[in-house]
Amino acid sequence: MFTDTKLRQAEDVRTIKEKSRNTPKNSAKFVESETIDDRQMKAQDLALRGHNIVITGQGGTGKTFLIKQLCKDQSKKGTSYAVTSTTGLGATLFGRATTIHKFIGLEDGRHQNNQFLHVLCQSCNNEDNITASLTNLSEYIE
Numbered sequence: 001m002f003t004d005t006k007l008r009q010a011e012d013v014r015t016i017k018e019k020s021r022n023t024p025k026n027s028a029k030f031v032e033s034e035t036i037d038d039r040q041m042k043a044q045d046l047a048l049r050g051h052n053i054v055i056t057g058q059g060g061t062g063k064t065f066l067i068k069q070l071c072k073d074q075s076k077k078g079t080s081y082a083v084t085s086t087t088g089l090g091a092t093l094f095g096r097a098t099t100i101h102k103f104i105g106l107e108d109g110r111h112q113n114n115q116f117l118h119v120l121c122q123s124c125n126n127e128d129n130i131t132a133s134l135t136n137l138s139e140y141i142e
């Protein structure tokens with residue numbers, strides 16, 4: 001059996017939930033617009049100008065979205081590009097991504113160091129391979 005106080009409390013909770021649903025949040029702009037925001041645009045601009053960049057930020061801030069957007073842009077232009085990840089799980093976030101080791105021709109990690117070096121050197125000489133690398137960073141965006 002509910003007392004008046006309990007019913008009032010339940011009503012208050014409903015009101016708070018309703019208000020919070022109608023209150024614009026930081027992410028609201030994401031729902032309204034499917035275009036990149038200012039910070040994403042800054043990163044996109046640097047990437048398109050050929051900089052090596054690190055995109056970092058809290059979960060849900062749009063890193064994956066930005067990378068997908070960059071991929072879409074490259075596809076539209078017909079530019080050759082590759083998306084790689086250090087882990088298979090990471091690669092599943094992006095349609096045509098592979099692990100970095102598969103990308104350079106290693107398939108998996110069961111190689112001798114000299115084999116690894118050989119494949120890596122061959123891959124580096126292939127100018128068609130464009131890869132986002134976490135080394136040789138020239139820009140850092142937070």
Ligand SMILES: Nc1ncnc2c1ncn2[C@@H]1O[C@H](COP(=O)(O)OP(=O)(O)OP(=O)(O)O)[C@@H](O)[C@H]1O
Nearest residue numbers: 030033034035036037058059060061062063064065
């Ligand atoms: N500019 C944007 N316009 C519309 N939606 C966006 C934009 N940026 C991000 N989003 C949306 O916000 C949500 C979180 O973005 P995303 O998954 O890219 O974040 P993340 O930083 O990669 O998160 P995590 O670190 O948890 O993987 C997704 O639903 C994504 O579609």
